Amino acid sequence: MADTNWPSCCRSLKGVVLDMCGVLYDSGEGDGVAIPGSIEAVQRLKASDLQLRFCTNETQATREKFVAKLQRLGFDISVSEVFPPAPAVVAVLKQRGLRPHLLVYDGVLPEFDSIDKTNPNCVVIGDAAENFSYQNLNEAFRVLVGLEKPVLFSMGQGRYYKETDGLKLDVGVFMKALEYACDLEAEVIGKPSPMFFQTVLGDMNLQPHEALMIGDDLVNDVGGAQHCGMKGVQVRTGKYRPSDERHPTVTADGTVDNLAQAVDMILAQRGH
Amino acid sequence: MADTNWPSCCRSLKGVVLDMCGVLYDSGEGDGVAIPGSIEAVQRLKASDLQLRFCTNETQATREKFVAKLQRLGFDISVSEVFPPAPAVVAVLKQRGLRPHLLVYDGVLPEFDSIDKTNPNCVVIGDAAENFSYQNLNEAFRVLVGLEKPVLFSMGQGRYYKETDGLKLDVGVFMKALEYACDLEAEVIGKPSPMFFQTVLGDMNLQPHEALMIGDDLVNDVGGAQHCGMKGVQVRTGKYRPSDERHPTVTADGTVDNLAQAVDMILAQRGH
Known part of the structure; x- marks a missing residue:
């Protein structure tokens, strides 16, 4: 009802x-x-x-590829109508002069092409799915723990989402993991x-x-x-x-x- | 000083x-x-x-194998002097009639040989290291989220530890991850x-x-x-x-x- x-x-x-x-x-x-x-x-x-x-809060693809997928499914949607976190993060990074270590899904990497990623002074995580390996989480942790003022951006803070084959853990779960590991509070960009x-x-x-x-x-x-x-x-x-x-x-x-x-x-x- | x-x-x-x-x-x-x-x-x-x-809070090996390693390094230590979490967890599981889904390091599995693990009604995590894959975390999450009263045991709650090649994330980080995913509080067994x-x-x-x-x-x-x-x-x-x-x-x-x-x-x- x-x-x-x-x-x-x-x-x-x-x-x-x-x-x-x-x-x-x-x-x-x-x-x-x-x-x-x-x-x-x-x-x-x-x-x-x-x-x-x-x-x-989709962060597995560029906005262009994501919208193309929706169009293939039959939706009348254009890129300018869609608001995902990655372009918003890029704007914040530029504004604050930050160089990210990225722990994200491969498909979203091109969104960060215009950003300097050498000698990182912050970490950005998205829904990295299989890229949330123990090794990659250790790497992100070591970047954060080596910074005098560690900064962690999380593209969303969802707990889980549903795929056709079942529920999957979302970025918020790994945000909480790194928050606890480094004793810090992430900045959430996204819903x-x-x-x-x-x-x-x-x-x-x-x-x-x-x-x-x-x-x-x-x-x-x-x-x-x-x-x-x-x-x-x-x-x-x-x-x-x-x-x-x-x-x-x-x-x-x-x-x-x-x-x-x-x-x-x-x-x-x-x-x- | x-x-x-x-x-x-x-x-x-x-x-x-x-x-x-x-x-x-x-x-x-x-x-x-x-x-x-x-x-x-x-x-x-x-x-x-x-x-x-x-x-x-060592949970990567059975007590016997762990003590044997210390003896090889030159320490005068016997099994009865050493208190790790796994035997303590096994005692609690037996006492409460719980059947665990295990997300642990392969080396510690024999400690749980005497426990029924079919149709699990709780989850036990230890320092699983590389076994903390996205897939294994999803599996543990799905067990918990499918239980009417989800129970999560964590063998310790450490943030990280030091290996000879650098700092590594410890079990507490993944405990916090699953706590957030399932909106529950883990029971810590160990220091x-x-x-x-x-x-x-x-x-x-x-x-x-x-x-x-x-x-x-x-x-x-x-x-x-x-x-x-x-x-x-x-x-x-x-x-x-x-x-x-x-x-x-x-x-x-x-x-x-x-x-x-x-x-x-x-x-x-x-x-x-």
């Missing part, structure tokens, strides 16, 4: 922000698979008077960082209360957006688990079966 | 407990290397009227768990104030022992770092250059 109270706020809505993995598609072998109804749901939002952006949501809102030129986030991650998508003043709705796809609906600190403004149902309810409120 | 106040407590001392890696030897290729003076220091303690035990020190004290039939712990790990050896009512002295070998001497919460009763110096000072107080 979907919550029936939240859609009323959609009458004054001006923009929708969608999480991608677990909302649009499930990742896995090859390109993964589109979640039924999501391709049409994106089309219907685009045909409406709402602005639409995509906000993802649920308020700065990250603000960038997307700024791109739409909207105030937080004018935008709605839809995601499968209760804490990072829904909680992060709410913390920013946006509404947050959770879908029962992707990494959703029934226990999310009795979470001790985060309560979604609404919970729906999938993106298609969310879009039905939003557009119905707006007389579409 | 060694602290010159602590040795006076040694006049009433009845037993000494030694950490092993970083105090007796440095691990690394092959058997590792004995720390200069430590072989003779153990001999001198054994020749004194003090009781002597060895308390280690600094008070129960673990109590077992060693019980074996010597001593009260805490009658025993002194000597280790290279300020938090787990020194702090753990002090928390139990024992005295704790840190050696400047193994994983010792100068910043340990201005640690915000743990202050050693004494800091010495190495085990040989500690034993010199202890025995001098006792008129040897």
Whole structure:
């Protein structure tokens, strides 16, 4: 049963922000698979008077390759509509004159081509998956422990995500590992960082209360957006688990079966 | 400069407990290397009227193989004097009827031969080193997340240790990773768990104030022992770092250059 109270706020809505993995598609072998109804749901939002952006903690590919994958799955999405953490990290590194040691997935490396990586004075981690080997974690640890003021950037802080063959540990788990090893606190770039949501809102030129986030991650998508003043709705796809609906600190403004149902309810409120 | 106040407590001392890696030897290729003076220091303690035990968070080998390695390095040590976490975990598993999924180093597996491991209802991690692969961590995570009441045992909670080729991440780092992934708190078996020190004290039939712990790990050896009512002295070998001497919460009763110096000072107080 979907919550029936939240859609009323959609009458004054001006923009929708969608999480991608677990909302649009499930990742896995090859390109993964589109979640039924999501391709049409994106089309219907685009045909409406709402602005639409995509906000993802995806860090396994460059933005270009990631968007190309979504297009192959059938989604009408362009690069300028998609906000992943890597370009945001590159901006911060340049601004602060930092040279990273990267512990990331090979596919995202080209995003860092323009950055000096010699004699590193910080560490950047993303969802490195199989690259989270004991050896690579030791290497990142040794860089950090050798710095007078160790700085660790984490592209997101997710606990796990769902691939077609099961749940997999996400970057946040290895962020916590290195935080404990080095007795430091990482700087998170990506959801649920308020700065990250603000960038997307700024791109739409909207105030937080004018935008709605839809995601499968209760804490990072829904909680992060709410913390920013946006509404947050959770879908029962992707990494959703029934226990999310009795979470001790985060309560979604609404919970729906999938993106298609969310879009039905939003557009119905707006007389579409 | 060694602290010159602590040795006076040694006049009433009845037993000494030694950490092993970083105090007796440095691990690394092959058997590792004995720390200069430590072989003779153990001999001198054994020749004194003090009781002597060895308390280690070593979980890469069975107790028998571990002791055989120390003997090859030249130490006069027998199996019954050495207290590692694995036998303590096996006792707890049997007592509570738990069947473990093991994420440990291959060498320690025989310690768990007597335990039913089918259809696991808990996870046990040790210093698995290279076995801490992304795939193995995912497997342990999936076992935990599939249990109604997930139980995680960690054999120690160390951050890192020193091998001859550099610092390496210890089991505590991966304990924190799985704790975050599953939103649970692990049960630590090994130092600094008070129960673990109590077992060693019980074996010597001593009260805490009658025993002194000597280790290279300020938090787990020194702090753990002090928390139990024992005295704790840190050696400047193994994983010792100068910043340990201005640690915000743990202050050693004494800091010495190495085990040989500690034993010199202890025995001098006792008129040897």
